[in-house]
Amino acid sequence: MYQTWMRFFSPGPAHHRLGLVCLGVGLQHGALPTVGPRTLDHHVAVVISAGAGWYRGADGRRTTVTAPALLWLTPGVPHHYAPDPGTGWDEAFVDFAGPAAATYTELGYIEPERPVVPLSDASGPRAVVARIARAARRGNPLLEVETGAAVHELLVALRRARADLAPDGDQVLQALARDACAPLSVADHARVHGMTPAELRRAVRRAAGCSPKDYLLGIRLGRAKELLATTELPVAAVARRVGYDDPAYFSRLFTRRVGLAPVRFRAQQGRSVPGGWSDRVPDPDDPPMIHSPDTAETRPGEPIG
Template identity: 85%
Template sequence: MYHTWMRFFTPSPLHRRLGLVCLGVGLQHGTLPTVGPRTLDHHVAVVISAGSGWYRFPDGRRTTVTAPALLWLTPGVPHHYAPDPGTGWDEGFVDFTGPVTATYTELGHIEPDRPVVPLADAGGPRSVIGRIARAARRGNPLLEVETSAAVHELLVALRRARADTNADGDLVLEALARDACRPLTVAEHAARHGMTPAELRTAVRRGAGCSPKDYLLGIRLGRAKELLAATELPVAAVARRVGYDDPAYFSRLFTRRVGTAPVRFRAQQGRTVPGGWSTRIPDAEHPPTIITGHV
């Protein structure tokens, strides 16, 4: 015995230009029938929040699936799976497609080579799937845009929910973020954590989907933008605060990555207010409280 609810959509060519669109959503539980063997031309994220079952790889190997878990069904890859007939399982699925999936795959959010992913908690992803299901009501004029935005959110939620996101890689990312603006090389960062540069690259790639250099640079440039927009510090002082002793090198790097020079960015984005923000350095970890009314 099983229960199933599902909706499928056909986004217009205009909506497909969003880069990532939802093709369907479903909520099912119980002793669901076996799926496959079959091959799809789009992606499906199957979130299993209760129960257990099995998944068979294209080479014939079979592995146990125990909730909470994620099944990645990727285009062109045969898949074959089912819940245990005695226990069944509780699943929510989302079908999606679009060129942006290639970028999410490169960042490690979608893992074609790991179709069965243990999750630490299915609550976050299931909450997003629930919102997609509610958006799927008939007559919703924002259906395609709303569900497209939710698929982005789902991919983030699935990344956060992975059982390995609390491994050492995340601790390394936190430490790198704290020390990002110190004038340290990638090798020096690795040594501080008792790692080789190759081990650090692996940990950062697994946790953030990019190299340590790009991860550190993103934090440094973000901080530099905050200082340029909210303070009157000279560009050379901003460079030093984000880890660059050579202001000319910092300006060239900022211009190349941001697309505009630091002084021009400040002119476009500057929000300095005499006696206010311009008198102190904004703290990203402790934003000010915005008072909307009087007590």
């Protein structure tokens, strides 16, 4: 016995131009029928949160699937899968398509070469699928945009839930982020971690979907933007703060990546924040707020921003 619920959508051309569209969503559990063999022209993420079964891909090999796990069904790839008939499984699926799928594949969020991915916890992805299911109510005027936006969120949730990665990134990425503004080359960072540059490149590519150079550059430029927007430091001093001794090189690099020279970025984004700047990540349950003087929740001396 099994139970199933599913909805399918037909987004228009304008929705496809948003990058990703949701084509369908389903929630199923029990001893479900075998799927395939078949080949699709779009992507499907199948999240298995309980139970076990098997998957067979284009190579003909049968792989055991044990929850929590993700099945990637990718365009043009034959596949065949089913839960164990004796136990069944608990499954949620989302069909999607769009030009952004190629970029997510390039970044390592979608893995065609690894159709069965162990997850550490399926609750995050299942929560996103549940939101897509709620958005699928008949007559929802925001259906295509709401579900399409949720596909982006689902890909992030699936990436975060992979069992081979820590929830917030591995230790190498955390250490690189901590030391990103130090005047160190990629080779220097590799030596700090007892790795060869090639090993560091593979680790960062696997975890972040980019090279160590691009990962460090993103952090450095983000910090440079903060300094340009919230301080009156000269550009040369900002360059040194984020790891560049040559301010001219920093300015060229900033302009090429950001699209604006540092001085133009400051002219657009600069603001006076005396006593109000904080680099602490806000608590979502206690966000910064402006309170009126007669509000009981006012906390004297607490910085805003």
